[in-house]
Amino acid sequence: MKTTNFIIIAIAALxxxxxxxxxxxxxxxxxxxxxxxxxxxxxxxxxxxxPSAEELAIDHFSIVAHGPQGNEVxxxxxxxxxxxxxxLIGWWTIEAAAxxxxxxxxxxxxxxxxxxxxxxxxxxxxxxxVGSGTLSLCLTWxxxxxxxxxxxxxxxxxxxxxxxxxxxxxxxxxAGSVTLTKELPAGSYLLTLRxxxxxxxxxxxxxxxxxxxxxxxxDTIDLVIGDLSxxxxxxxxxxxGLPIQGSVACDPEKPKAGQQVTLxxxxxxxxxGVTAEDLTINWYCEGVLLEGETTNSxxxxxAAGTHRYDVIVNHPTLGSLGSTSISxxxxxxxxxxx
Numbered sequence: 001m002k003t004t005n006f007i008i009i010a011i012a013a014l015x016x017x018x019x020x021x022x023x024x025x026x027x028x029x030x031x032x033x034x035x036x037x038x039x040x041x042x043x044x045x046x047x048x049x050x051p052s053a054e055e056l057a058i059d060h061f062s063i064v065a066h067g068p069q070g071n072e073v074x075x076x077x078x079x080x081x082x083x084x085x086x087x088l089i090g091w092w093t094i095e096a097a098a099x100x101x102x103x104x105x106x107x108x109x110x111x112x113x114x115x116x117x118x119x120x121x122x123x124x125x126x127x128x129x130v131g132s133g134t135l136s137l138c139l140t141w142x143x144x145x146x147x148x149x150x151x152x153x154x155x156x157x158x159x160x161x162x163x164x165x166x167x168x169x170x171x172x173x174x175a176g177s178v179t180l181t182k183e184l185p186a187g188s189y190l191l192t193l194r195x196x197x198x199x200x201x202x203x204x205x206x207x208x209x210x211x212x213x214x215x216x217x218x219d220t221i222d223l224v225i226g227d228l229s230x231x232x233x234x235x236x237x238x239x240x241g242l243p244i245q246g247s248v249a250c251d252p253e254k255p256k257a258g259q260q261v262t263l264x265x266x267x268x269x270x271x272x273g274v275t276a277e278d279l280t281i282n283w284y285c286e287g288v289l290l291e292g293e294t295t296n297s298x299x300x301x302x303a304a305g306t307h308r309y310d311v312i313v314n315h316p317t318l319g320s321l322g323s324t325s326i327s328x329x330x331x332x333x334x335x336x337x338x
Contacts, residue, residue: 141203147198
């Protein structure tokens with residue numbers, strides 16, 4: 001019967017059915033017997049991502065038996081139970097290898113057993129994986145869902161959970177992809193992937209892989225970024241300001257003819273973080289800029305009459321340009337009691 005249950009490599013330890021040497025010595029040297037050989041594989045791992053079940057299925061066995069006096073038998077069988085007739089009684093070393101339908105070796109094993117009239121059965125378990133193969137795994141993600149600092153952490157372990165070195169090449173951040181390649185001894189492996197952006201894991205995957213002799217085990221894993229539970233807080237910051245307010249006072253409040261006056265500007269209700277030293281001040285008289293007057297005070301001897309003074313105040317904050325004005329009346333000589 002053809003083996004159908006060999007889906008994932010899991011190769012067990014061998015078990016032998018032997019008799020003692022004392023019984024063998026009672027057999028007549030040169031006598032013949034038939035050996036009933038059972039080929040078994042009892043240890044299985046979890047279902048692997050790659051390769052396919054068909055590639056891992058045993059299609060046939062190659063058997064080589066070495067016996068007493070240089071006797072040797074070679075045969076191929078599609079069955080896991082084989083009867084080999086007309087063998088010389090004595091100790092035999094039997095080697096077997098399992099192949100898939102593409103004639104790729106999957107596993108091998110051997111047994112040394114005594115063939116006699118009483119001992120005609122032996123179990124040979126396939127305990128060794130054969131050769132090496134190549135892992136080629138393409139990983140993809142949506143580049144529009146991650147930041148420029150996107151990174152990939154990869155952990156590869158064998159079936160005994162021992163770490164295996166695997167170099168991660170530079171990520172194609174524009175396309176959102178990377179291909180992992182490595183030649184590995186035949187066997188089962190556990191691959192863990194973690195994709196991070198801005199220091200947070202945004203996607204990941206864990207997969208069982210199987211490597212078989214001379215075969216490139218390839219596949220693609222799409223690292224889906226589908227978390228909808230994260231709350232996204234958007235803060236709207238108003239970078240504009242209101243016109244800066246202020247007032248202008250005259251000292252003295254009621255000047256006499258020909259008297260020197262000082263106009264003083266005082267800002268009011270300045271925004272948080274803004275001080276009077278942060279302001280740019282310009283003085284105007286009757287709409288004409290007073291060159292060089294850029295402080296909060298202006299000293300003058302106005303001519304007789306009423307004059308309009310404007311203070312224009314500016315700050316880098318958009319929309320903060322403000323103005324304040326005052327009307328100053330200077331009397332003529334002889335007015336106001338003079």
